[in-house]
Amino acid sequence: MSLRAYWSGTLQVGLLALPVKLYGAAASHDTRFRLLHGVCETPIAQVRRCEACQRDVAFDELVKGVEVQRDTRGKPSRFVVVTDREMDALPLPTAGAIVLDGFLPEGVGIPAVLREKTVYLGPDEKAGRPYALLHRALFDGNRLGLGKVAIRGREHLVAVEPWGLTLVLSQLYFADEIKDALEVPDLPVGEEFRAEELALARQVIEALTLQQKTWADFTDASGEALAGLIEAKRQGLPVGERVEPVLTGDIMAALRASLERARKEQVA
Secondary structure, rough: OOOOEEEEEEEEEOEEEEEEEEEOOOOOOOOOOOEEOOOOOOOOOOOOOEEEOOOOOOOHOOOOOEEEEEEEOOOEEEEEOOOHHHHHHOOOOOEEEEEEEEEEOOOOOOHHEEEEEEEEEEEEEHHHHEEEEEHHHHHHHHEEEEEEEOOOOOOEEEEEEEOOOOEEEEEOOHHHHHOOOOHHHOOOOOOOOOHHHHHHHHHHHHHHHOOOOHHHOOOOOOHHHHHHHHHHHOOOOOOOOOOOOOOOOHHHHHHHHHHHHHHHHOOO
């Protein structure tokens, strides 16, 4: 079944502009939980209530607003309402267009922490040839483009690069949205290691290097485990408990055991 586009516009590279569409690249298989009343296990209804009017409010009565003032007690007292039409009409040069400002040097990628989500970037039915040309040029040069696009009134930093037979667009965080990694508590600084410790650690990494296995071989075990839990509870069967890993303070012993297990798995 063909994917359904959720956005259409143009991809602008210099003076070249070709019509393109965006498609979701992933589908979540998470189990959908409902909120229940713990006493009778009845689903809870979500109620939107206006305290000023003292009544429940229908969804079509809702609008979006931004707080601009507070009263002397510190409570919100004034809002500015902004409509979807006003958001779409913001004077942004990237509205309706993915504007690539340039390309990173060959082989230079994007740090994983910058990537927010990735979607497929496909051609309009009349733009197949220029799309294929751009895809081939990026693939052959091992390059990716950086630019911006405005969707629903919000401008996003994006990267465009080839993946398989398609181009993908990665939505990135802006630099001022990334938290300082040095604020992570308890980061070790200035640790010194013996040569044998480093050598053993590298041996473990080499032994565990993925040769035939790729990202496509990994599956989500939590869905199967959750399905088993739900079925066991449905039938009134006992539920097993998760075994917690035992932490070891002996780094060398843990590395040697890891290396030994990896070698045994390679033989098997």
